[in-house]
Amino acid sequence: MRSDVSTPSSGGVAAPRTVQPNLGLELVRATEAAALSAGRWMGNLDREGIRATAGKAMREALQGVHMKGTIVIGEEPASAPLAVGQPAGDGIGGACDVALKPIDGSTLVAKGLPNAVSAIAIAERGSLLRAPVGMYAEKIAVGPDARGSVDVTDSVENNLQRVAFAKKVQVSDLTVVMLDRPRHEALMDQVRQVGARITILSDGDIAAAIMATLEGTGIDVMLGVGGLPEAVLAACALKCLGGDLQCRLWLRSRDDEEKARAAGFEDLRRVYGVDDLVRGEDVAFAATGVTDGEFLHGVIYHHFWAETESMVFRSKSGTVRHLNTKHHYALKSVEGAHRKVR
Structure with missing residues (x-):
């Protein structure tokens, strides 16, 4: 996404310059949403339910991201909301490829095991290798x-x-x-x-x-x-x-x-x-822990609020951000985040 910001020129007249914000900080909202939804299912052995709730939460969160993305690494089947070829984002920002996995390790969540994460990445349009599921x-x-x-x-x-x-x-x-x-x-x-x-x-x-x-x-x-x-x-x-x-x-x-x-x-x-x-030079990646692991803690639930730990990377700026976030259910709508029973 690009936005024009005016800066004074040498003659005192404002001249536009292009600013490209870090979309990774918007993408992390999608991984957080997926983690908050799927984390409630930890240990219940329902892999399909975990995938479904994580996918739904991520899709809804992506609708608010300012980009014109096309999913090139996504979910199965082809009719899934986050399947390959589906749009991602609000359609207003810049065009990009999107690779995502609402849950990397659905079995880990189902069995209450460590190292399950939710992950998503974007890069310039046409820069990500097309890799069909099952290869x-x-x-x-x-x-x-x-x-x-x-x-x-x-x-x-x-x-x-x-x-x-x-x-x-x-x-x-x-x-x-x-x-x-x-x-x-x-x-x-x-x-x-x-x-x-x-x-x-x-x-x-x-x-x-x-x-x-x-x-x-x-x-x-x-x-x-x-x-x-x-x-x-x-x-x-x-x-x-x-x-x-x-x-x-x-x-x-x-x-x-x-x-x-x-x-x-x-x-x-x-x-x-x-x-x-990944042939592009401007790559953003975000991941949120679902269950505790070596590099990300899992979701922790409290009374009417929850904690997540995420990491956001960007190749162009060389930044690595470590985010610990509190989510208050009264202030946001995250499907499944406050679910007490199935």
Whole structure:
């Protein structure tokens, strides 16, 4: 979004200049709304209900954001309000691509487990890779101090040795975060063989990549196979933070190959870096914790008010904002935020 602000010229006559505010500070309202709604469902085992309430709350909040967005990473099915191709924003501001996930880790919320977040990102129109839901990729991600040291086509041992060298530590000092999946058993064995430590998440691709990038989480590397749409969202965050991520399509069958080609992927062995997944230079990312995690606390509910913790990143300004917000139900309408029973 652009607005004209007058500033005095050398001759004393006001001249217009263009100001581009940080839309991330508006986007965080959408992640907060989704988190406040979904957090009430923590531990009730209803994944579909959690996704539905989070999606509804985010969609309603996005209607007040000043942008002319088009969702390129969204929800399924195609008829969903936040599906790919749907508009986002009030249609007044600048045109942009929108990638969103009202809940990254619906299973985590359903089971009352940590590290569930709500996330959204925007970038210039046409700059985000189109990644259909259901496509998977091999991934590796690190923070700024190990940028340029990873290669998704190389062995686990070589990658961890280079990361350790870049961070000026021993391989045995590194902690690798991975999702708890049978497909990762061989990778886990390789990590153990070189002496690095492992921490396991049951779900939460986006959170895992950000944990490997931020200081203070105790995580050095994210490794494994996960959703390609989540890789695009994670790349938006890492582009703002100066982290590094590489991924390559993980194709299990001929059907997967045909689906990839139908989606426009010609070179099925191509390696995608952050700048391939997010080609724009003005990227904004916002995330709000739903359940407690390593980099964001979950929603805390009180009598008629609640607390959320969020982070907002922007690549153009290089800013990282950490927001602790109190929400009073009497002053705002957040679907499900004050719900006491189902």
